[in-house]
Amino acid sequence: MEKLTFFKYQGTGNDFVMIDNRTGFFPKENVQLINFLCDRRFGIGGDGLILLENDSSADFKMVYYNADGNESTMCGNGGRCIVAFAHDLGIIDKQTTFNAIDGLHNATVNENATIALQMIDVDKKSIKINDDFTFLFTGSPHHVAVVNNVENFDVFTHGKQIRYSDLYAPGGTNVNFVEQLNSERFKIRTYERGVEDETLSCGTGATAVAVAMNVLGITTSNKIAVQVEGGDLQITFDQNQEKYFNVMLNGAAKQVFKGEISVKE
Numbered sequence: 001m002e003k004l005t006f007f008k009y010q011g012t013g014n015d016f017v018m019i020d021n022r023t024g025f026f027p028k029e030n031v032q033l034i035n036f037l038c039d040r041r042f043g044i045g046g047d048g049l050i051l052l053e054n055d056s057s058a059d060f061k062m063v064y065y066n067a068d069g070n071e072s073t074m075c076g077n078g079g080r081c082i083v084a085f086a087h088d089l090g091i092i093d094k095q096t097t098f099n100a101i102d103g104l105h106n107a108t109v110n111e112n113a114t115i116a117l118q119m120i121d122v123d124k125k126s127i128k129i130n131d132d133f134t135f136l137f138t139g140s141p142h143h144v145a146v147v148n149n150v151e152n153f154d155v156f157t158h159g160k161q162i163r164y165s166d167l168y169a170p171g172g173t174n175v176n177f178v179e180q181l182n183s184e185r186f187k188i189r190t191y192e193r194g195v196e197d198e199t200l201s202c203g204t205g206a207t208a209v210a211v212a213m214n215v216l217g218i219t220t221s222n223k224i225a226v227q228v229e230g231g232d233l234q235i236t237f238d239q240n241q242e243k244y245f246n247v248m249l250n251g252a253a254k255q256v257f258k259g260e261i262s263v264k265e
């Protein structure tokens, strides 16, 4: 492969190199190539790379890689972006079901071009509540800590320390710092594993914060607005004694550009 056609998408500032891999041409095992494509100086630039592939039981399949080149767990904003991509390619209309690493996801393309994505259910017994943080899995692992004045918080230093702490070894975790703005609105900043930096938005992170704030009783709402550095996300859910279900992540997802890049495998 000498030239690679790619698309660039962003969902509230979480940006992805998007590749139509329905023919299966992309060399998935090439970690260096994926890392290069995500490099903001030498490559295209992105927090991650996503392959859209054929799937026998759903409209398509999402394969997600972090910017470091390694395949990872679910990406909520990436999930919203790949739905926009599938819609732009004409693979789907307004409703879809697609396959991802954590299972099947339903999604809707809304009239205002936002994408609503159903996330996995969260079993209440799996949520670990500690004095100063909550840990839960919303498709990806998330540490959630409430802080004062998140705007001026040193997300990189504290996020990196927690991500690499023995508590989460060897896999690591994503780390979210949250400040309450009102009864159902929160501002968050997230350090992302695999990007190894703060990103402008993290969909599974915003979902984790919404669920954590509810389980802790900080909010009683099931419709939560999360302000991220790159915009706004809305999370809604139902719950019973065992779990949070019908968890929906809603927000903007847009194509930024299409291009061709020279690559040497």
Ligand SMILES: N[C@@H](CCC[C@H](N)C(=O)O)C(=O)O
Pocket (backbone or CB within 6 Å): 014, 047, 066, 072, 073, 074, 075, 076, 077, 078, 140, 141, 173, 174, 192, 193, 194, 195, 201, 202, 203, 204, 205
């Ligand atoms: N940006 C994502 C999360 C992507 C996965 C994460 N970096 C990890 O490795 O756990 C999102 O929007 O959910």
